Amino acid sequence: MPDIPLSWYLIVASALFCIGLFGALSRRNAIGILMGIEVMLNAVNINLVAFWRYITPQALTGQVFVIVSITVAAAEAAVGLALILAIFRSRDTVNIEDVHLMKW
Amino acid sequence: MLANYAILAVFMVVAGLVPIGALATAWVIRPHKPNPVKSEIYECGIETVGEAWVQFKVQYYIYALVFVIFDVETAFLYPWAVAYNRLGVFALFEMSIFVAILLAGLLYAWRKGALEWV
Amino acid sequence: MQFIYDIGPRIVAITAQFLGQHFPAWAVQLILMIVSVATIAVFVLITFMFLTYLERKIIARMQDRIGPNRVGPLGLLQPVADAIKMMTKEDITPTVAHRAAYNIAPVLVVAPPLMAFAVIPFGKGMIAADLNIGILYAVAISSLGTLGLLMAGWSSRNKFSLIGAMRAVAQMVSYEVPMILSLMGVLMITGSLAMGQIVSKQAVPFIILQPVAFIIYFISSIAELNRTPFDIPEAESEIVAGYHTEYSGMKFAMFMMSEYVSVIVMAAVGTTVFLGGWRGPVLPSYIWFLLKIYVIIFVLMWFRGTLPRLRVDQLQGFAWKFCVPVALLNIFMSGIVIFLVPPNTTHPLVQVAAYAVGNIILAIVVLLLYRRPTARAAAAVSGA
Amino acid sequence: MSITQVAFILISAITLGSALAMVTSRTVFVAALWMVAAFVGVAALYILLEAGFLAAIQLLIYAGGIAVLILFAIMLTPRVMQPMEGLSRFNDQWMFVAAVSAFLFAGLWALAIRTDWPVNLQRVTGDNIFLLGRGFMTQYLLPFEVTSILLLVALVGAIVIARD
Incomplete structure (x- = not known):
């Protein structure tokens, strides 16, 4: 561990974040978008753990933050997927370009 | 501490190599004689009708959902269990509140009939 | 004589000393790791082959048959014959299948249960990695097996496969919750997730202190294994063979292997957590461990020889409406008893007495809570 | 290395x-x-x-x-x-999004490299899991209880939405 610089973790996390961002903004499929968001959350968690280990290893806050963030991710996935299922049931599609009820 | 985890990497490699090795050996030994009829999917000998990737009912999703919520709960419960016998009885009360709130969710699902298979 | 008792650590020490003269320190470590992992893998594979024989023989005896008896004395070479057959059998991949996923799925099904052995203490000082997250690691790794099943079911592109996979996964996730919760009573006593600690804290086997937890653990692990009476995912009369309908030859053997390796994992975890692990008088520690594992496995086979298959709704209802609430009540009971009788300071006998009272109260509460539903179910059965 | x-x-x-x-x-x-x-x-x-x-x-x-x-x-x-037949897996704006993501990555990379992080490489001591458990019961009690409400809301909400 000690011979890996902190910036390596940050770079990997930001790469993962950008890949997730690309997935979330460019997929047509609503479930694909949700998967992109989950990957982005993971990237943030890597950063949190890295900062905990390298900057405040004696405090617990970093780890608690990660556990809470995982909880939020799980809740988000549960509700998000339920919404997608509801949309699929009423409109018979998961392509979000077909779902434009609130669009001008 | 990392040395303790290094053996997990070795485990992962071996656990991967065992099935891959077995499959590779079989691949060398066994005959390869596919024909169109043989390579059809097996549905009791009757020709397949319709698409295999059928739609499932929402009940499956509900079970997975309740599972994920309780799975997340373990992330909080396991550290609590480890710390409990050094904490005292107030920890039991705090824990009971946490579990009671989640149990309310389970009871709601139960009352609404979301846990029935039907 | 002492050598036989701690044969594992002795051999490791001797090998390390021998290798130390010829190789640098990191190479010695690496070689030792590889050797110990390989030993565990070989042990597991041999047990797996033996179990396939044992299961057929025991079930046959229970059903008043003889079982395998042609290959070798008492049919003992039957597993070898099976292995040769599996190896040389043609392997059929359906043309419509998703090839990559179809071929990777058998590997993904076998690997997680094999990895779980990393934290199992096979005997005194015979544990590959005594992680501080021990038991949680075993649970987390085994939960990955569901993905292999879903992959197999989906990629076969066969209705039976997909239905079987979905049923299997729904069942496994439902029973994972009571399993996780049932382990907690023990963790509250030990104050550690490390397997080594869990064993060393068991002056009295935890099955005596936590019988309810053990029963729930046992039931939910049978459901996790998809074995009778919870074998709906593989119900031959309904959906052919479930998720491995399309698989043949060696790939099919991988699914069988995953099932039996999971049985060994489940028995090993149950032994370590509830039956006192390798602890026991007179005999060497690893022999005790093996004996206890085989007792659990025998009960599993007994179940299979005795019980009929449940219905899907009964199964899911049992997980959520009975196992989860009872497991939570058990945690609550343990919490109160631990508060009254701290585990580290009181005499084991006092603890046994305290837990006996706690468990009796727990049993009465459960019986009172479930009196009406049971009566209703009984009325429904007799009415129909 | x-x-x-x-x-x-x-x-x-x-x-x-x-x-x-x-x-x-x-x-x-x-x-x-x-x-x-x-x-x-x-x-x-x-x-x-x-x-x-x-x-x-x-x-x-x-x-x-x-x-x-x-x-x-x-x-x-x-x-x-x-x-989806006839449709690409990406929407029409994917090239623009790819450019934005790449740009963002370049920026984050520069940030990670250039910043002088106050690194403090102490060894992690003590039983981490025990500390977490005690933390949830003392210092982090509020987040601990609030997450249970979050989970409850997610459970109820998702069930209501998913079943009609």
Whole structure:
């Protein structure tokens, strides 16, 4: 561990974040978008753990933050997927370009 | 501490190599004689009708959902269990509140009939 | 004589000393790791082959048959014959299948249960990695097996496969919750997730202190294994063979292997957590461990020889409406008893007495809570 | 280069490769499988960061729980299991989005390299899991109880939405 610089973790996390961002903004499929968001959350968690280990290893806050963030991710996935299922049931599609009820 | 985890990497490699090795050996030994009829999917000998990737009912999703919520709960419960016998009885009360709130969710699902298979 | 008792650590020490003269320190470590992992893998594979024989023989005896008896004395070479057959059998991949996923799925099904052995203490000082997250690691790794099943079911592109996979996964996730919760009573006593600690804290086997937890653990692990009476995912009369309908030859053997390796994992975890692990008088520690594992496995086979298959709704209802609430009540009971009788300071006998009272109260509460539903179910059965 | 550095590079390559495969694969089911591979890679990174408990939680919740949830949702929407005929997997703005993501990555990279982080490489002492458990009961009691309400809301909300 000690011979890996902190910036390596940050770079990997930001790469993962950008890949997730690309997935979330460019997929047509609503479930694909949700998967992109989950990957982005993971990237943030890597950063949190890295900062905990390298900057405040004696405090617990970093780890608690990660556990809470995982909880939020799980809740988000549960509700998000339920919404997608509801949309699929009423409109018979998961392509979000077909779902434009609130669009001008 | 990392040395303790290094053996997990070795485990992962071996656990991967065992099935891959077995499959590779079989691949060398066994005959390869596919024909169109043989390579059809097996549905009791009757020709397949319709698409295999059928739609499932929402009940499956509900079970997975309740599972994920309780799975997340373990992330909080396991550290609590480890710390409990050094904490005292107030920890039991705090824990009971946490579990009671989640149990309310389970009871709601139960009352609404979301846990029935039907 | 002492050598036989701690044969594992002795051999490791001797090998390390021998290798130390010829190789640098990191190479010695690496070689030792590889050797110990390989030993565990070989042990597991041999047990797996033996179990396939044992299961057929025991079930046959229970059903008043003889079982395998042609290959070798008492049919003992039957597993070898099976292995040769599996190896040389043609392997059929359906043309419509998703090839990559179809071929990777058998590997993904076998690997997680094999990895779980990393934290199992096979005997005194015979544990590959005594992680501080021990038991949680075993649970987390085994939960990955569901993905292999879903992959197999989906990629076969066969209705039976997909239905079987979905049923299997729904069942496994439902029973994972009571399993996780049932382990907690023990963790509250030990104050550690490390397997080594869990064993060393068991002056009295935890099955005596936590019988309810053990029963729930046992039931939910049978459901996790998809074995009778919870074998709906593989119900031959309904959906052919479930998720491995399309698989043949060696790939099919991988699914069988995953099932039996999971049985060994489940028995090993149950032994370590509830039956006192390798602890026991007179005999060497690893022999005790093996004996206890085989007792659990025998009960599993007994179940299979005795019980009929449940219905899907009964199964899911049992997980959520009975196992989860009872497991939570058990945690609550343990919490109160631990508060009254701290585990580290009181005499084991006092603890046994305290837990006996706690468990009796727990049993009465459960019986009172479930009196009406049971009566209703009984009325429904007799009415129909 | 030390062994841990090699391990880090290997794990990162697997994680990022899986994530890339996830966003580019045509079939949603396959994308979800790649996502699981990325989750496992992240768990390995946690182990390198000496956060074993978080790694186990990552495996249990993400790879075992959320992945199953997503795969089940895919099974409930059958048309998405095959690539959409005639339609690309990406929407019309994907090139623009790719440019933005690349730009953002370049910026974050520069930020990570240039900033002088106040690194404090003390050894992690004590029983981490015990400390977490005690933390949840004392200092972090409020977040602990609030998450249970969050979970309750998510459970009830998702059940209401998913069943008509």
